[in-house]
Amino acid sequence: MFRIDRRFFQNFDWILLLLLLGVAGMALMNLYSASYPPSPWGMPPFVKQCYLFLFGMLCILFILFFDYRELHFWNYPFYVLIIILLLLVLFVGNSAGGAQRWINLGFFRLQPSELAKLMLVVTLASYYSRKEQTEGYGIRDMITPVLLTLLPFLLIMKQPDLGTALMLGIIFVSMTVFAKIRIQTYGLGLVLGGAAGVFAWFFLLRDYQKRRIETLLNPAKDPMGQGYQILQSKIAVGSGGVGGKGYLEGTQGHLHFLPERHTDFAFSVWGEEWGFAGSLFFLGVYFTMLFWGLYVAMTARDRFGVFLSFGVVMLIFWQAVINLLMILGFLPVVGIPLPLVSYGGSSLLTTLLGLGILMNVRMRRFQTGQNADKMK
């Protein structure tokens, strides 16, 4: 299985690597500014993120040696591992801001819910690629994927981490709709989903989570609370104007008006310092990367490859869209990072692993069954 095919290098996805490096370069540069001036104690987020990025690139290199199809076999062990980690986090996890999300590994605080997103993509891709239904999936076909999604979803809700839990739901819906389901399945899904939503509002959501949704509807009502964050973010981005204030010259970010400026609101810093022109450039590169990911899905050799790549792209795309719409004042503050850009090791590693899977799929697009390694 470690046989190196010459064609791997010929078929290596240099374009995706280039796009990834472009986005990551801008992201790290932005992170330097967002955490500027460097705090005198501890490792600055910028340096930490650089190390994590290098580590993530090594991970990508490592997984390129394996055929992505082997994920079919590793899928369930991974699934079980992640569930254990999610359970573990509830008991021994580090808490911050009222939520238990991390497992402290000493050098690194692992956020299993981030890995759970990627795990769900792989699990669903594996399920849908194995069980083909030309007429679309029926209600009975949905039982397994729903349960596979619901288990981590509920564990993450318990932490509580509304944003990440929501992401699992979105990934599930995206991939399921993509796989084609029957019309009655849609109907039942909507009814059950709606009921679950109502139930969640009254029994599951915490007050602060409800408030976030409420303030979206009327941000001026609560200028120092949730709405304040959105307002400050809008002021930061808006005040960037056409050309921006210049690198390291952003005032809103550096003066702490912007909350969470190196994590969820990292793009506000970019928008403030580089203006409309710089934002357009950044989004250009970012979305090209996403489109390229879809192209990888289109050119994938098999159904599993298609589902895997599509799921990874959706994972990145939905997080990016929700994060950006939040920064620009269209969505409530739900704590979803901008993949590759927001500070946070688990999110970065998850995204890089996802992109590694994309490269893997792309690299092996011409491989036939005959050329593939035998497992035994």
Next chain:
Amino acid sequence: MKWSGYNNLEELTEYDDADLDFLKRRIVFAGLIVLCFAAIIIARLWFLQVHKGDEYRDRADNNRVRVREVAAPRGNIFDAKSRKMVTNRPSFNVVLVREDSNDVDKLLKKLATALDLDISMLWEKLRDASTKPRHIPVRLLVDVDWQTLAYVENHNQEFPGIRIETTPARVYHYENLAAHAIGYLGEISKKELAARDSDIYTGGDLIGKMGLERLRETDLRGEKGSSSSEVNARGFEQQLLKSIEPLPGNDIQLTIDAELQKVAEDLMDSGGKAGAVVAMEVKTGRMLALASNPVLPLNQFVGGISHKNWNALLDNEKHPLINKVVQAMYPPGSTYKMITAMAGLSTGVIDKDTVFYCPGFYTFGNRRYHCWKHSGHGAVNLKRAISESCDVYFYQVGLRVGVDKLAEFANKFGLGHKSGIELEHEKSGLTPTKEWKKKKYGQKWQDGETLSVAIGQGFNLVTPLQICLMTATIANGGKQYLPQIIEKVTDPDGKIIEQFEPVVVTEMTGDERFLPLIREGMEEVVQGRRGTARLVRIKGLTIGGKTGTAQVVRLKEYKHLKEEDIPYKFRDHAWFTCYAPAEDPEIAVTVLVEHGLHGGSGAGPVARAILEAYFSGYLQLHEETEKAAKEEEE
């Protein structure tokens, strides 16, 4: 690999092209959705950054720039010899920026406990400022001591929103010296704020409340500076963006000589006397000393006077709040006799040799008007009449001249109207006329009343300043100068904006020829064998003066009492006014001691001390030459 249900990868790689084509179509559709969201995000960015960019830039500036006022140091006040009288020092105030505190309630409670303060006082300060914008600091404690300062500075993390502000505060180098003239500062009131330019004053500013601090507010206040700082969302100032230095106020040099003033105030104070001392340059109108006792405790006013202290000042029977130099009126007593004499000389009723006989009383109508010397002066001419202050002589002059003529001459010497000195609430005094009485009481003037007026009693009322002006006019040969207290005003660059210049208000035409006769009599008061102010004499200096006793009440029940036994508030006021040197007068000094009984003994020594201080150099020289002359003789 049992769990996967597959045996090898080959089984998985079997695929169906039709199915892949179906998925590819779906991917294209997904791509369109991605494109839509990209378009929405870019449109939103365009709206925020391009369309509303300027608006958000303004908001960003407001967000981060906080402009603070920097109080200007007030102008300094110097005395005539450029000694510092009032300057500034830094004062540290504890202020609250409400915007920076998320729980003002808790914060104030904590602060009150930590500093052992009355919380209701803090609340009151906060209520007063309730209409101000939340980022404007509210002064909670003014001019705190260094322990408080150190505590607040060291614990500033525990008190978010509490800051130390440095403002200039007044330093009084001579304590309460000339307090009434200089005045004091206080926090601007709502009324004052409404009446004044809102560009210059804001709530909490200090403003002159009295004296020159009030009258010369525009000169002294300077121009506020400002500092614009970047602040973060927590209110901490990050860096200074722009700072406009405040422009200090203009310095004022007074004509008042602090040392003379001190002599006057100390002497009055040590005797526990209430009253006024006025010293003036007779040929310029420069005021050298303007003392009003008891003095005003200026230091009580620095951080705003307490109710208790204020009420104590109000209730004090010696009225420390009143500037007795210009705001209190007294009967002039015998100091008025110079006016009567001048009226007599000028109208030709008397000349210098006219003699009246004084048996100790004068009978007019069916009443006896007594001379202060009940045994009588005998035959009295003008010189003796002044020097021994014979009442009977002046009864007769007054009666012949008439009250209206007396008033006319009184006015010529500055009585009966405001002098125009730069002090507040100056009283004009009263020089009664027949018409005045008709108007005021609707009654005809009684000639008996003229007798009282002629010796400075009756309806007559003057301020100590007016008597000093009268004395100066007599001394300088008939010129009435505008009394002034400001020598010069200089801006912070040292440029002179205003410079003292003598102003002659009126000048006698013709009548001044009688003044030497008056002065002769006044010299005799001090220098003469039987003068009423012999104890004012200073060796080597010729002084002209006049004593006076102003009756407060004429009560029969006190007649038989010894003067010292009469209750304080019913005792007579003592006047003494003088000029020196008699040969070529330079200075006029007037002293009024409230309820001080006799002019010569009550008021004279104060005047004498001032003359000694003023002429100390001259007197020393005189003494030395005399000594040398004596040694030569030997």
